[in-house]
Structures are given as C-alpha cells and as structure tokens.
Amino acid sequence: MAAQVDSAFVRSVYDEALLNGHCYKRLGELCKTVGSRLSGSDNAEKGIRWGTAMLKSYRFDSVFTQPVMVPRWERGEVEELYFSSSVFNKKIKNQSLANYDCEAFEELPLKAVKQHKIPAVVLGGSVGTNGKITAGLVSVHSDKELDSLGKAGLLKGKMVLLNRAFPENLINTFAAYGSCVPQRVNGASKAVKYGAVAVLVRSMSNRCDLHAHTGVMMYADSLRKIPAMAVATAVANLLDQLSREDAGLRISMQLNCRTLPDRLSANVMAQSNGTKAPEKVIAFGGHFDSWDQGEGAHDDGAGCMHAFEALRILKAVGYKPKHTLRCVWWINEENGLRGATEYARKAAETGEKHIAALESDRGGFTPRGFGVDSAFLPVMNKYKSLLEPYGAGTIEKGGGGADIGPLRKFNSNVVLVGFIPDSQRYFDVHHAETDVFENVNKRELELGAAAIAVMIAILDQELE
C-alpha cells in the first residue's frame, strides 16, 4: 500500500473495521470470560493472560508484557449501608413520595420498615468501619457549605453526604465530572477535619437512578482515615431531603474492605515494527484495569480493543509503518497509575524514543474526533476533511490523557493525542455495575477503532 493517508486509504480502513471487525467480538470475550479487572485482583491477572494469548494469535511482530507492581485494595464481603427514617415511612404510608422527582423510585421496594438498604458501593481505597457505625446525616453541596457547617461544629460525629451534582448545562460531560470529582477523591479528608465519622458521596453521573458509581478516593496522610461510600444519585436526592425534614434520620454503615501488600502485574503490548525508523515508537492504547463493578466494558475495555483493532486494521490493509506502532494496555490507571508511570520510566531508562502517544479512555461511543497538542494542530488541518465524512473530523486543542501524560515528563517533544467520542452516555455507566458489554454498541466501537487507525497512520506519516 502506498505510504499515504488519502481518501482511498481512509475508506479501506473503515471497510476493514466495519466489514471485518474484530474488536467487538474480542471485547465480548474479555467482558464475559474475564469480567472486571481491578488492579491486584486474580481477575486482572487472568485478563492479562487472556489478552496476551489473544494478541499472540494475530502474529503481530511482537507481543510482550512489562512487569509492574500494583496496589491491591479489596472490597471485602461486608458492604452495607442503611437508613432509618420515620418521616420516610410516613411518606410511604401516605403515598406522598412524588416529591422525590425521579422515576428510579419506582424500582425501590417501598415498605415502611425499620431500615432501608441504600444502593451504595464503597470507594476504592477506603478503610473499613471496624464494626458498625451509626450516625445522623448532614448533606452539603459545596466546599464552602462544608466549611461553614464544619466551623459551626455541625459535622461533629455525623456522616456527611457530599452532594454536589453534575452541572447539567455543560455540554461535555467530562467537564461536569471534573467539576465534581474532587469531592469523591478528597472529601473524606475534608470532612474529617470537622469531626465527621464517614462520608457518602453522590455518584458521579448525569442519570438519576439506583446504580452507585465507585472510583478512587485518597486520604491526606496527616489526618484520620474515615470510610467513604458512593450512593446512587436518586438516593442522594432522597437523603438530601430527609436530612432536612427528619431530625431522627440515622445512617448505619458496615464495611470490611482492606488494603493488602502490592502485587506483581503487567502492561501488555503488541507491535508492528517500523520499516524506516523502528527505534522510534508511536504508542496507543487504554488501561486494562477496571473497577470491580460491571465488566469494565466502556472503561476501558473499549479503549484497549480500539488500540488492538487499530493495529490489526493497519496490518490487514497492508500499511507499512515508518515507525514502530505499539498497542499498549496500561495497568492500574484507576487507582495508582503505576502502569503508565513505569512505562514512561522504562522508556526513558532504555532510551526508547516516543514520537507520539494516543489514548482512548472515554468509552466506546460514536467518535467525534481527537484532541491534539497545539503544535500538531496545523498538520491536522490537512487531514480534517478526510475524517469529516466519517463523523470524526472534530479536532480540538489538548491531547492529554492519564496514561500517556507521564511520557511528557521525560520527553517534551512527544505529540499527545486523545480520542474523543460522544460523551453524553459515558457517565451513565462509568464505574458502575452497568458498565457491561451489553451497553457497548458494535458499530460505535468499530467506528472508533477505524478513526484511531487513521490517526495513527497520520502521526506515522507526519512525524520524523
């Protein structure tokens, strides 16, 4: 094939992706035969073995792993959160729950009982409760409110519901996530300063439903560690209201999650060697680990399969890369970033030069385009019109990504590119039990892989 990215080449890439695609089938295998892949778990290791064997079956120039020590936090067997409220029970009896403004409530088993189970999951990294904790609840919607209630002594001995909701008027849901996620990551250490005994965090989602979304949380070293759970958005709304209406509202929590010693794991890689400058590498991929809710289908099984499929497509259409093209599945993005950190460190140590890196970690949704470093923007102007007929011609400034970011530390010239799919449904499933294969659309996933294959070829052609 002529080493040129033109409309015929782009067509051939999309034909291969859509008529002979492998990524959807492989994602299904990953989700259904391995499932979730929390760093340090046996399942993550099983997945790595599955992935290595799968990649080897395609006879790429090489398939290999890179050892990485990863943290090992376990959820434990006990994970319970209940509330008791006479006001709520009265509302059930009077059938006056319409106020709670969410259709998800139709799914709640509504009976006036002593304790109601709350759809909740402990946040990754949380300590356990060491027995049961029972306390009253205070709901806060901003750091400012947390500080003012805390300074007034109103959080002492309480559980705190960190209840800042996604700003729904933001078009990019990742921006909404970014504006709320600090309360999940740092909220426990903020609340403990005012004497809180535990935190509940509103799930990071646009949806009002009964699925809790987990994610990483961290403690300030100098402060006491208190447990932290995510509660489903619909329940956060309910608890918010009850915390104001019912002085007798009580929450009880019991958890036995724990942190074990680090464990040996690995990044997984497959590559096609460059024909002109094989010592220069273009890396592209996603993270292989996931949270233990669901199957890590969109986050980030999709990104891993995008990268594998892009490598496969370029080989299948006979593209001869100038540089080495490397599909990378980084481990431990979710709760440590150890895989990406070790990958970049090792590249610097061995003098392996990365000219570009691309990350797909926004799910397997319909592609819109790419975020690219500003230095590479003028180059992309030449190619925009080739991607536009496929709906992937939106080129934005800014090519970061958690897993490719560390490469920049050692090499300021590496061109970073982020794959940008449609973002409207990502946070419906992100880190929740609903992030399963059934929620990935075959065509959307394939279109993403094709767009990434084209982008990799552009980088390969344009960079020296």
Ligand SMILES: [Zn+2]
């Ligand atoms: Zn992710």
